[in-house]
Structure formats: C-alpha cells, structure tokens
Amino acid sequence: MHTWCIGLMSGTSADAVDAALCAFDDQRFRGVHATASLPYPADLRARLLALQRGDCVLALGELCAIDNAVAICFAQAAQTLLAHTGLHASAIAAIGSHGQTVFHDPEHTGSSLQLGNPALIAARTSITTVADFRRADIARGGHGAPLVPAFHHALFADAGEPRCVVNIGGIANITVLPGEDQAAVRGFDTGPGNALMDEWAELHLNEPYDRDGHWAASGSVQPALLDVLLNDSYFARPPPKSTGRGQFNLAWVRHRYPRLDQLARADVQRTFCELTALTIAHAILDHAPATRRVLICGGGARNTFLRTRLGEVLGDSIALDDTADHGVDALWVEAAAFAWLALCTLHGRPGNLPSVTGARSPAILGGIYRG
Incomplete structure (x- = not known):
C-alpha cells in the first residue's frame, strides 16, 4: 500500500504552482503518479516578481494579503490534482509546500521568506501541510539552499x-x-x-x-x-x-x-x-x-x-x-522533492545536507500544520 504525498512548488520564475502526487513505500520514493499546474493570476504574479526584484515597498497588511492569495493558489493546485485522480484528501499523508520565495539573503540578514500561508493551505485542503523548509538550515548557519x-x-x-x-x-x-x-x-x-x-x-x-x-x-x-x-x-x-x-x-x-x-x-x-x-x-x-x-x-x-x-x-x-x-520528468523534479522532504519531516528525518548548504548540522526541516 503506497503512502501518498503531494509536493507543491513555485520557483523563482513565479509562473505557476506545480503540484505532484508522489508515491512512497517504506519512505522510499516510487514515482510521480499525477501532476497539475495552476498559473498564477496575472496581477498576483506581477506583484510577486516585483517583490523578488525588490522593486516595491508594501505595507504589512498588503504582504499578508499576498501571503494568503499565494496560499489559496497552492491549495487550489492540490485540490485540482485530487480531482484529477479521484483520491480523497484523507488518502494523502502530507503536502510539502515550498511556498513562493520573495526574499533570500542568508548571509546578511540570515533569512529567507517564502509566501503561502501553510495554515491556510492545511485548512482549505484538510491535509497536513509541511512548509517553511529553509529557515531551520539557515538557523544552523547554512544558506537554506539548495535543498533538493x-x-x-x-x-x-x-x-x-x-x-x-x-x-x-x-x-x-x-x-x-x-x-x-x-x-x-x-x-x-x-x-x-x-x-x-x-x-x-x-x-x-x-x-x-x-x-x-x-x-x-x-x-x-x-x-x-x-x-x-x-x-x-x-x-x-x-x-x-x-x-x-x-x-x-x-x-x-x-x-x-x-x-x-x-x-x-x-x-x-x-x-x-x-x-x-x-x-x-x-x-x-x-x-x-x-x-x-x-x-x-x-x-x-x-x-x-x-x-x-x-x-x-x-x-x-x-x-x-x-x-x-x-525516471522523473524534468518539469516535476522539484515538486516531487518537496513531497519527499515533507515525508522526511513527518518521520523526524533531516532533509538538508550540510555539505551543500554549509549548515553546522543536519536539520529536520519545516513546520507541520495539521489539516
């Protein structure tokens, strides 16, 4: 019997939310079984790209609104994937949500910010969601990237x-x-x-x-x-x-x-x-x-x-x-990776490689938000 996890990813191109349904046996990756991609609304994408480039200044209320708007897109991508496969939310062990990176500066500010409120994703999908993968590595002196x-x-x-x-x-x-x-x-x-x-x-x-x-x-x-x-x-x-x-x-x-x-x-x-x-x-x-x-x-x-x-x-x-x-389509490797990282977190296994990120020690990545 497979364990099913969904990986949700939107990279620095910020063009769409990619969702990959992945199968695992005894925590071993067995493949991507279904995928879905949900483009961002044009106005939201424009705001995200401006944030990435540092082209705009936002009030905190605006930032929170974008955080929730991204989360709604991520939740919709997961729900679209489930609708395509016929699986019920109860069949999914976890969602691994990378979120949308809008700021990354581990060396000077010691921070990396991914938008996409994981509590809202968990509430809208009724699926346990693992998110905020990068900051545990950064807290240990690493770059928080790459994590894949x-x-x-x-x-x-x-x-x-x-x-x-x-x-x-x-x-x-x-x-x-x-x-x-x-x-x-x-x-x-x-x-x-x-x-x-x-x-x-x-x-x-x-x-x-x-x-x-x-x-x-x-x-x-x-x-x-x-x-x-x-x-x-x-x-x-x-x-x-x-x-x-x-x-x-x-x-x-x-x-x-x-x-x-x-x-x-x-x-x-x-x-x-x-x-x-x-x-x-x-x-x-x-x-x-x-x-x-x-x-x-x-x-x-x-x-x-x-x-x-x-x-x-x-x-x-x-x-x-x-x-x-x-074995894995080029467009779905990163989304699959965050399904895998979510399962690592649920089982208390480190997901970073200090030899890659420069962290002082391995870390269990992300926070768990119950659906």
Missing part, C-alpha cells in the same frame, strides 16, 4: 558514474553526485537560469519566456555585455553559496552595462542565454571535473537552444540527459 540535492542523491546517484544534476529555473543550481556516498554530495546556485531571459522576453515580446530559445538563437553574443556580466564576483565565489532574483535581474544588468537598450534586443537575449550556459558549465567543470553525465531538469530543460549551448560548452566527454531518462 538530498532528493537528487536518493534518485540519481550512481556508484559507477560521477554525475551532476542541473536544475534550471529562474536561478540555476547544480548538485554534484560523485557516487553513492551522501557525505560527498555538493551543490550550489550557479547564477541566473531563466530569470534574465524571461524578464527580457516579457518586456519585449510580451511573452513569459522565449519558447525553445528561438529568439535567443536568432541573435548574436555581445562580448562586451557578456564580459561585464561574467565579471560579477558571485561567479568566482566558492560554495556554499545561493542567490535569487533579488540579485540577478535587469536592474543588475543595467547597472553593469548602462548602454543595454542600445543593443539589438535579440542579441541581448542571446547573450543572456550564453551567460546561463557558461556559468552552469564552468561551475561543473571547475567544481566537478570528474563528471561524466549531466541530468538536466527545471523549465530550462525545455529551452532547446540553451541545452544545445550547454552541451557544446561541456564538451563531448560529458553526456547530457533529461531527468525523464532516469
């Missing part, structure tokens, strides 16, 4: 082949899997994933993203722009490290390259794509040179041109796969 590498290790590590998992959301991160030893796992945020490309596409194409990277492929790299972006000190910093859209956004680009709007728009998009490909590839080649296979997941896995460039920079000695080739 423990799940990557459980699913994708191979004793005979050094691997890396690359997640390309708004921000990109890598998980280094040298083998089966969990203590040897490393991981960190490499920098922008889709964030700059999405922001530029939304500004000039009125589209949420550059489908298949076609627009980027039509342009040419602008070396002067690329060089000033690559010179940001973040890329040379050693891990552990983590970042977000508060750091990597168009305001950051304009500050470093004030003549941005004088360039051809397609060339800017091509350069943003190159920045993502180079920073991911260099992170792997510098920090995991033994890697023989890269498994790619996240929304960026669907950007054909980005994948092509990443493969070219990595070279022929490293195979480039989709996580779907290894």
Whole structure:
C-alpha cells in the first residue's frame, strides 16, 4: 500500500504552482503518479516578481494579503490534482509546500521568506501541510539552499558514474553526485537560469519566456555585455553559496552595462542565454571535473537552444540527459522533492545536507500544520 504525498512548488520564475502526487513505500520514493499546474493570476504574479526584484515597498497588511492569495493558489493546485485522480484528501499523508520565495539573503540578514500561508493551505485542503523548509538550515548557519540535492542523491546517484544534476529555473543550481556516498554530495546556485531571459522576453515580446530559445538563437553574443556580466564576483565565489532574483535581474544588468537598450534586443537575449550556459558549465567543470553525465531538469530543460549551448560548452566527454531518462520528468523534479522532504519531516528525518548548504548540522526541516 503506497503512502501518498503531494509536493507543491513555485520557483523563482513565479509562473505557476506545480503540484505532484508522489508515491512512497517504506519512505522510499516510487514515482510521480499525477501532476497539475495552476498559473498564477496575472496581477498576483506581477506583484510577486516585483517583490523578488525588490522593486516595491508594501505595507504589512498588503504582504499578508499576498501571503494568503499565494496560499489559496497552492491549495487550489492540490485540490485540482485530487480531482484529477479521484483520491480523497484523507488518502494523502502530507503536502510539502515550498511556498513562493520573495526574499533570500542568508548571509546578511540570515533569512529567507517564502509566501503561502501553510495554515491556510492545511485548512482549505484538510491535509497536513509541511512548509517553511529553509529557515531551520539557515538557523544552523547554512544558506537554506539548495535543498533538493538530498532528493537528487536518493534518485540519481550512481556508484559507477560521477554525475551532476542541473536544475534550471529562474536561478540555476547544480548538485554534484560523485557516487553513492551522501557525505560527498555538493551543490550550489550557479547564477541566473531563466530569470534574465524571461524578464527580457516579457518586456519585449510580451511573452513569459522565449519558447525553445528561438529568439535567443536568432541573435548574436555581445562580448562586451557578456564580459561585464561574467565579471560579477558571485561567479568566482566558492560554495556554499545561493542567490535569487533579488540579485540577478535587469536592474543588475543595467547597472553593469548602462548602454543595454542600445543593443539589438535579440542579441541581448542571446547573450543572456550564453551567460546561463557558461556559468552552469564552468561551475561543473571547475567544481566537478570528474563528471561524466549531466541530468538536466527545471523549465530550462525545455529551452532547446540553451541545452544545445550547454552541451557544446561541456564538451563531448560529458553526456547530457533529461531527468525523464532516469525516471522523473524534468518539469516535476522539484515538486516531487518537496513531497519527499515533507515525508522526511513527518518521520523526524533531516532533509538538508550540510555539505551543500554549509549548515553546522543536519536539520529536520519545516513546520507541520495539521489539516
């Protein structure tokens, strides 16, 4: 008899709430059995993106209203998933809700804020909800990110082949899997994933993203722009490290390259794509040179041109796969991870990897809100 958990995730792209129904036997992940995706209302998404970029100042009452609005979207995503499967809420052991990150600064303020009131999710779904996963790690001196590498290790590590998992959301991160030893796992945020490309596409194409990277492929790299972006000190910093859209956004680009709007728009998009490909590839080649296979997941896995460039920079000695080739669709890895982390918490098992986050010790992540 399976144990069922639902993972709820909205990443730094803030385009939709992804819900994944996951099966477990004896706490072992057995697969994603159903999925649903619920787009945010346009006005709510715009406010969330402005919060991520630090573009707005809100009264506390407004912030609380957004917190509840996000929670309602998360609850609706879970309810939509249950309606599709015919399962009753009583069949679900837990929801693991990542929430919507709007602020992440573990180094200076010692905090990371995810909106999506978990008490409201639990009340609306009648399902025990585990949420606020990051702050227990930060309280122990860690970055609170990335948190998915423990799940990557459980699913994708191979004793005979050094691997890396690359997640390309708004921000990109890598998980280094040298083998089966969990203590040897490393991981960190490499920098922008889709964030700059999405922001530029939304500004000039009125589209949420550059489908298949076609627009980027039509342009040419602008070396002067690329060089000033690559010179940001973040890329040379050693891990552990983590970042977000508060750091990597168009305001950051304009500050470093004030003549941005004088360039051809397609060339800017091509350069943003190159920045993502180079920073991911260099992170792997510098920090995991033994890697023989890269498994790619996240929304960026669907950007054909980005994948092509990443493969070219990595070279022929490293195979480039989709996580779907290894059992989990690329778009659902993160949502599945938070279902897994919720089950870890319910069973009193740590979910962070101090070797990844820099925390002083393992931690049981998140708070439990009874449905």
